Amino acid sequence: MSQKTDGRSRVRLNRSRVLETAVALADTLGIDALSMRRLAQELDVVPMALYKHVADKEDLLDGMVEVLIREIDPPAPGADWRNAIRLRVLSARQALQRHPWARQAIESRARPTPAVLEYQDSFAGIFLAGGFTPDLAHHVMHALGGRMWGFTQELFDGSAAPAAEAPPPLTPEAQAAMFAQMQELYPNIVTVATAAQHDDGSVVGHGCDDQFEFEFALDLLLDGFERLHRQGWSSAQVRKQAAG
Amino acid sequence: MSQKTDGRSRVRLNRSRVLETAVALADTLGIDALSMRRLAQELDVVPMALYKHVADKEDLLDGMVEVLIREIDPPAPGADWRNAIRLRVLSARQALQRHPWARQAIESRARPTPAVLEYQDSFAGIFLAGGFTPDLAHHVMHALGGRMWGFTQELFDGSAAPAAEAPPPLTPEAQAAMFAQMQELYPNIVTVATAAQHDDGSVVGHGCDDQFEFEFALDLLLDGFERLHRQGWSSAQVRKQAAG
DNA sequence: CCGTAAGGCGTACGCTGTACACTTGTGACG
């Protein structure tokens, strides 16, 4: 109630308000529907007014990612490297789930902003503090890849448009026919997809527990990191081995 | 020389020609510069003519991905599962390096086409034939994630625009100053980034061997898969353990 | 109180994907 939106004087725009409104809008409408014009409308302002606060749309997206990063928990102070990494990654994952647009936004960024560099620096710091050589820390961070941000490359999760018009519900017969056709065309996919969902009666896909899959892969990698770390792995020695 | 492009009768358009020209154009211009209009121009045709051969731009991109998939080697016949997967993934990687646009195109696809399903099915088939339970095969494919397509999600590889205007070459003093600033702001990144590039004098980034990083992560995962496979891992048992 | 700079506005341009109605080319069949 500090300022009325009607009447004479309007709330002044600023970068934070622009970024936060953009985040909220992307949360609701999806990233594809977020345009400068739509955002301006949401802020009750003419499109070009935004350009006094962000350089261009790229800068807007960079700013949105920085808002996201601020939501990720800082490194846990007392934890060993493995738990520190694990907790941080899972916290990042939670932030990404609050903001479904973020995966695409992060991936589409061309160059890292300071906030992003800081985020990555803190990861490197955890590994180094845990006794990793810079060499191993380097390769290990590459191996983590996007998982550092809390997502695996899940293709076809269908979350592009939130609440996209679902296809009309199929009759049981149509479902059975579809299943039979899938089974004929892609028997292995059907086998593999139906394995992990006894509890869930749905046809292929969307029956599996994303969180479980994510942690499965994350822990598999962390296990590998730990093993290499313990046995004093170094890339020089591997390259030598490959050459010899 | 079968048909002249000038004179009266023009070469007839068809889906293949559209898709292959689109692929070639994306290879040269980058995916962002590939518009229906630009593609039509390349084919010496009016933009709307394309719509007789592809439903819309989404369909065009789907088709381009299918062209890509056809370039990936089929599973090696005699190999054990581990080599079969490894070879296939590395072949996919080569295809992706020939077509830098493909990573983004694959990631942006909302729903899998038959060609994509077939590709994934063959992966599942390799694991199952190698004696993996459907359960383990499922989780393992999730863990591979995008790596199945030959890419890790490398953020900020700067390959968005091919031959983007490079910043003017910095003087040695400017480079040194920049390095000093990086070292102050992001000491861990500098430590980790400079570790793996004694041969290459460049400042942070782009000095590391992408192929090595990719295989490092891939083999780390394959090692993990192998271990779980040997010890008869099952998700049920893990969940029970977590609960108990 | 006023000058100045920052904030917000309006207009305009070139680009995008694609809907719709039209003409032209081509191959099959009487």
Add this chain to the structure above:
DNA sequence: CGTCACAAGTGTACAGCGTACGCCTTACGG
């Protein structure tokens, strides 16, 4: 060979995008 039907290609048009540029107006420091 003539005709007819359908596929292929054209032209125009629209709504939406990011954003360059110039002007007005508001808020604040001297």
